[in-house]
Amino acid sequence: MVKASNYIKFFFTILIxxxxxxxVYAQNSKEEKYYTNSNRHWLAEIPIWxxxxxxxxxxxxxxxxxxxxxxxxxxxxxxxxSGIQFYFVGRIVARYNNFWVNADAFSGKVNSAFSYTxxxxxxxxxxxxxxxSGTIPRLVAGYSVWQQSNENHxxxxxxxxxxxxxxxxxxxxxxxxxxxIIDVRPNWVEPxxxxxxPLIYKRxxxxxxxxxxxxxxxxxxxxxxxxxxxxxxxxxxxxxxxLIRLYHKGIVGSQELESxxxxxxxxxxxxxxx
Numbered sequence: 001m002v003k004a005s006n007y008i009k010f011f012f013t014i015l016i017x018x019x020x021x022x023x024v025y026a027q028n029s030k031e032e033k034y035y036t037n038s039n040r041h042w043l044a045e046i047p048i049w050x051x052x053x054x055x056x057x058x059x060x061x062x063x064x065x066x067x068x069x070x071x072x073x074x075x076x077x078x079x080x081x082s083g084i085q086f087y088f089v090g091r092i093v094a095r096y097n098n099f100w101v102n103a104d105a106f107s108g109k110v111n112s113a114f115s116y117t118x119x120x121x122x123x124x125x126x127x128x129x130x131x132x133s134g135t136i137p138r139l140v141a142g143y144s145v146w147q148q149s150n151e152n153h154x155x156x157x158x159x160x161x162x163x164x165x166x167x168x169x170x171x172x173x174x175x176x177x178x179x180x181i182i183d184v185r186p187n188w189v190e191p192x193x194x195x196x197x198p199l200i201y202k203r204x205x206x207x208x209x210x211x212x213x214x215x216x217x218x219x220x221x222x223x224x225x226x227x228x229x230x231x232x233x234x235x236x237x238x239x240x241x242x243l244i245r246l247y248h249k250g251i252v253g254s255q256e257l258e259s260x261x262x263x264x265x266x267x268x269x270x271x272x273x274x
Contacts, residue, residue: 033230035200036153040233040273045091047238047269089242089267098144100159100196105137130182132261134169136244138222140211142196152201159196164189165213167220167246171259184257186248190215194222203230207240217249226267234274240267 031037091104109131142161149155166189173182194211205228212221226240243264248257 030203031153033233034153034202035205035230036149036155036202038233038273041095042274043091043093043095043271044274045093045238045269045271047089047091047240047267089269100142100144100161101140102142102161102163102196103137103139105135107133107135109133129174131172131174132169133172134167136165136167138165138192139163140192140194142194155198155200157198159198161194161196161211163192163194163211165192165220167218167248169246169248169261186218186250186257186259188215188218188248190218190220192220204228205230205236218247220244220246224267228271234272236271236273238267238269238271241265242267 089104089106091102093103094101140161140163142159144157144159147155147157166187168185168187170185171182190213192211192213194209197208199206199208205226207224207226207228209224210222213219221244223243224240226238228236228238230236241264244262246259246261246263248259250257
C-alpha cells in the first residue's frame with residue numbers, strides 16, 4: 001500500500017508539472033512572445049545582486065582607504081570574498097503608451113577591509129574591517145521622446161526621466177580601540193535626472209539606464225544594463241550589471257563624515273508581466 005501510494009503521488013506530480021509546462025511554453029504562436037507584440041503594462045522583477053564593495057572613508061581625524069600597497073589589496077580581496085553577505089534588488093515597472101514609471105530598491109549588507117593611518121600621530125597602517133548596510137529606493141517617471149522600429153520586430157527608444165532617490169546607509173567598524181569605532185547613519189533624499197534606452201529585437205531586449213542625483217554636498221549616480229530573453233508571454237529572464245557610486249559630506253553625530261562608496265556587481269533574475 002505504501003509503494004502504491006508513492007506511485008500515485010509520483011504520477012500526479014508528473015501530470016501537474018506537465019500541465020504547468022504546457023501552460024508556460026505553449027502560449028499560442030512564437031510571435032506573440034515578441035516584446036514588440038506585448039500588450040502587458042506591468043512588470044514585476046525579482047533579481048539577486050551580489051556586488052563588490054570599494055571606496056574611501058574619512059571620519060573625524062582618521063582616514064580610511066581601500067587603495068594601498070599590493071599586500072593590502074591582497075588582504076582586501078580575501079576579505080571581500082568572505083565578507084560579501086547579501087544584496088537584494090526589487091523592481092516594478094509600468095508602461096502606458098509613451099509614459100514609463102519605474103520603482104526599485106535594493107538593501108543588504110557588505111563589508112570590506114581598509115588600511116588605517118592616524119592623521120594625528122602618523123602611526124603605521126593597520127587593517128580595519130568596515131561593514132556598510134543600506135537601503136536605497138528610487139522612484140522615477142519618464143516619457144518616450146524618440147523611437148525607431150521596423151517590420152522585423154526591431155525597436156529602440158530614448159526615455160529621459162526625473163525622480164527621487166532615498167539613500168540610507170549604516171556604517172560600522174570593528175577597530176583596534178573603542179575611541180575609534182565608527183557608528184554613523186548618513187541618509188538623504190535627492191532629486192535625480194536620467195535616461196533609459198531599451199533596444200528590442202524579437203524575444204531579446206537590452207536595457208541601458210543611467211541617472212544622477214544630488215543635493216549639493218551629497219550626490220550619487222547609477223549605471224545599469226540588463227539583457228533579457230522572453231520565454232513566454234508572461235515570463236522573461238535577465239542578466240545584467242549594476243554600478244552605484246555614493247558620495248556624502250556633512251556632519252553626522254557631531255562628527256564630520258566624508259565618504260565615497262562604490263557598489264558594483266552582476267544581476268540575474270526573473271520578470272513577471274501582467
